[in-house]
Amino acid sequence: MARYPMRWTACAVLAAVVGAGLTGCSGDSNNPTSSASKAASAASSLASRGAEALASATASAGRKLDEVKGGIDAKDAVRLGTPTTDNGRATVKVTAENSASSTKSFLVQVNFRDSGGNLLDTVLVTVSDVAAGKSGEATARSNRSLSGQVKAEVARALRY
Structure with a gap:
């Protein structure tokens, strides 16, 4: 629980x-x-x-x-930047590296946690149309204002 x-x-x-x-x-x-x-x-x-x-x-x-059809686990291909606060909401840069031979998109679940490890929020972000062998970026933004020290982690990521 x-x-x-x-x-x-x-x-x-x-x-x-x-x-x-x-x-x-x-x-x-x-x-x-x-x-x-x-x-x-x-x-x-x-x-x-x-x-x-x-x-x-x-x-x-x-x-x-x-629901993503044909998606493969891509958690190791996704990196997160350092979380910051924008108007009270936590934001973090999401970078996805496409090692496939064709253009792919990524669906990434980012969890925001407090310094004690408690889950504060979870969001999905899409990094769309990343060219083969290239990286793409998006920004994950919390659904509500978060206070204190916020950490971000990739919970799941799919390349499709």
């Missing part, structure tokens, strides 16, 4: 605490156990929704890769 990114957990706890504090003003302020229970429940719910969205994106990427 994938671990929840700390960012989601921290946001969920903050939202839950604020929400619990607001509901405490409505007559429940004499029961701190109830407020704490509501906060924990809200935090768990938010973290679960974040994890579900990430699991859905990962599954969708896998399905799209599985």
